[in-house]
Amino acid sequence: MSRVRLLHFADAHIDVANYGRRDPETGLPVRVMDFLRALDFIINTALEEKVDLVLFAGDAFKDRHPTPTFQREWARRILRLVRHGIPVVLLVGNHDVSPSWGRAHTLELFRVFQVEGIHVVDRVSVLTPEDLGVPLYLIGIPWIHRSGLLAYLDISPRDPREWHEALHVWLEEFVHRALEEKPPNTPTVLLAHAMVPGAQAGWERLFSLDFEFHLPGGLVRDPRLDYVALGHVHKHQDLNPGQHPPVVYAGSIERMSVDEDEEKGFLLVEVEPGGSTYRWVPIPHLRPFLQRWVRVEQPEGATQQVLDALGPPEDLTDAVVRLVVECTPEVERALDWRAIYRHAEKALEFRLVKRVQREHRLRLPPDTPIAQYTPLELLEFYWRHQGKTPEEFEPLQELARRIIEAVEGAQGHDSA
Numbered sequence: 001m002s003r004v005r006l007l008h009f010a011d012a013h014i015d016v017a018n019y020g021r022r023d024p025e026t027g028l029p030v031r032v033m034d035f036l037r038a039l040d041f042i043i044n045t046a047l048e049e050k051v052d053l054v055l056f057a058g059d060a061f062k063d064r065h066p067t068p069t070f071q072r073e074w075a076r077r078i079l080r081l082v083r084h085g086i087p088v089v090l091l092v093g094n095h096d097v098s099p100s101w102g103r104a105h106t107l108e109l110f111r112v113f114q115v116e117g118i119h120v121v122d123r124v125s126v127l128t129p130e131d132l133g134v135p136l137y138l139i140g141i142p143w144i145h146r147s148g149l150l151a152y153l154d155i156s157p158r159d160p161r162e163w164h165e166a167l168h169v170w171l172e173e174f175v176h177r178a179l180e181e182k183p184p185n186t187p188t189v190l191l192a193h194a195m196v197p198g199a200q201a202g203w204e205r206l207f208s209l210d211f212e213f214h215l216p217g218g219l220v221r222d223p224r225l226d227y228v229a230l231g232h233v234h235k236h237q238d239l240n241p242g243q244h245p246p247v248v249y250a251g252s253i254e255r256m257s258v259d260e261d262e263e264k265g266f267l268l269v270e271v272e273p274g275g276s277t278y279r280w281v282p283i284p285h286l287r288p289f290l291q292r293w294v295r296v297e298q299p300e301g302a303t304q305q306v307l308d309a310l311g312p313p314e315d316l317t318d319a320v321v322r323l324v325v326e327c328t329p330e331v332e333r334a335l336d337w338r339a340i341y342r343h344a345e346k347a348l349e350f351r352l353v354k355r356v357q358r359e360h361r362l363r364l365p366p367d368t369p370i371a372q373y374t375p376l377e378l379l380e381f382y383w384r385h386q387g388k389t390p391e392e393f394e395p396l397q398e399l400a401r402r403i404i405e406a407v408e409g410a411q412g413h414d415s416a
């Protein structure tokens with residue numbers, strides 16, 4: 001019986017440099033060096049383990065406009081694989097593709113140059129063992145944008161719920177047909193960049209507010225599949241634990257924000273018809289991301305209390321640190337902020353969030369029950385109460401409006 005060994009990784013986002021300075025030797029942001037080091041570790045592991053195939057499940061860059069420098073760094077590393085005889089499948093994620101019809105995506109040049117051994121999946125399609133040169137049958141589902149729906153559907157429904165339903169029917173038929181046509185006793189993989197209901201999402205939620213492309217849970221758990229390699233959600237997780245097939249998000253290769261404090265890694269998978277196994281491999285020596293929180297009630301000894309919460313300065317060295325200080329206006333005046341910054345000066349980046357509690361409470365106009373306000377109106381009261389000007393809060397109101405609309409649009413649908 002045939003068995004294929006593959007490496008599955010996703011969400012490289014190599015040019016996300018949210019924190020820190022530049023590396024003096026390369027001129028690249030220090031954080032980009034972290035991402036490239038993680039990517040090198042993945043490529044080296046593929047070469048050492050001599051896997052049969054590498055699957056990349058989408059989102060190579062921060063957005064669809066990577067600079068030539070970042071494109072070069074990505075291409076160099078992908079080419080190392082094929083030069084050593086390891087084919088690679090590059091799937092297009094939402095950050096790789098423009099929502100406008102006809103624009104090139106960030107992985108398009110690999111297709112244009114037709115590099116031997118590199119397979120770009122930018123539309124729903126099947127790669128056969130002959131295509132891949134590996135005894136594996138692969139169904140690829142890249143991110144589908146609202147504007148890209150017309151490539152699959154000949155209708156143009158207006159309501160997001162209608163799009164989803166029509167697209168799900170189409171996808172289920174496509175996958176069903178592909179599985180009927182697959183050669184017998186051939187390991188079969190679904191490679192997709194999408195949300196799957198039930199996944200624990202993270203930072204990636206901040207994007208894709210308008211049209212959250214997702215796959216039905218039943219489709220990905222089809223037992224005729226032997227492994228489901230997913231990208232998009234940054235937290236590694238198996239959505240079908242202990243069952244066949246494994247339905248696995250690799251997670252991102254590095255941390256995107258201080259909120260993503262979990263380990264990062266990728267998968268080594270042995271795919272076999274009817275029974276695959278995998279091993280999650282963590283990326284070693286990730287830069288520490290530290291979150292500290294302290295509430296200070298009394299001005300006496302306040303600075304020391306904050307320094308204690310931060311911990312010894314050597315623990316902060318080269319780390320990305322976020323400190324939240326909750327205090328009263330009196331304590332705020334008493335704190336030696338300069339000493340606090342000095343304490344954290346060895347950190348790669350130190351972000352300080354002050355939450356000063358004002359005495360008075362938010363007061364709504366009298367005589368109107370709270371239920372008569374919309375959430376947006378209440379939010380506006382809140383901004384005004386915080387002393388924000390319309391200039392400051394209007395962009396936030398707009399973002400809130402989009403979130404509320406997206407949530408309301410998705411209601412009654414996500415439960416499916």
Ligand SMILES: [Mn+2]
Binds near residue numbers: 095193204232233
């Ligand atoms: Mn994504």
